Amino acid sequence: MTQGSAPLHIAAGRKINEEILMNRKMNDKVSTSILFCAFIVLLATYSFSKDGVITLHGAIEDSQCAFNVHSEGHSHEWMEKKHVAGARTDKSCTLLCVREMGGKFVLVVKDEVYRLEDQTLSEKFAGEKVKVTGTLDAKTRTLHDMRIEKE
Numbered sequence: 001m002t003q004g005s006a007p008l009h010i011a012a013g014r015k016i017n018e019e020i021l022m023n024r025k026m027n028d029k030v031s032t033s034i035l036f037c038a039f040i041v042l043l044a045t046y047s048f049s050k051d052g053v054i055t056l057h058g059a060i061e062d063s064q065c066a067f068n069v070h071s072e073g074h075s076h077e078w079m080e081k082k083h084v085a086g087a088r089t090d091k092s093c094t095l096l097c098v099r100e101m102g103g104k105f106v107l108v109v110k111d112e113v114y115r116l117e118d119q120t121l122s123e124k125f126a127g128e129k130v131k132v133t134g135t136l137d138a139k140t141r142t143l144h145d146m147r148i149e150k151e
Helices: 008-051 077-081 090-101 119-123
Strands: 054-062 105-109 110-118 129-137 143-149
Touching: 054 090, 054 110, 077 090, 105 119, 110 119, 110 129, 119 143
Parallel strands: 110 143
Antiparallel strands: 054 105, 054 129, 105 110, 129 143
16 A cells, blocks of 8 residues: 555545435435426416316307217218208207207317307307307316307
């Protein structure tokens, strides 16, 4: 052993201590990052569920045609082309399917179908293009606390 140098086991111990210290610093940074990300996710979830108000543009139709229960092509066209009594227009077909065939009023936006909580309000806009503002329950695809305007 030379003068001024530490014995081998002491030098190895210092190196291990330095590595442990570096690992702790790294773990602290990782832990802080994970906590920060968790906080952001929690904040985003909270603000979405708190605000959760969306506006959609589409048409008030019936669930029978929208979900292709008794027609083809998810539309009123099939019912109108087959000259089904009472299905002369989008409005008359929607009302017929709800009143006489067990359907519910829904909002159709392109290929998406949303259930509408307020069926009485929805009936006033049957078969029409509308703008609906409300809160969306994403799990059931149902719009609540709605406001409907004709477009």
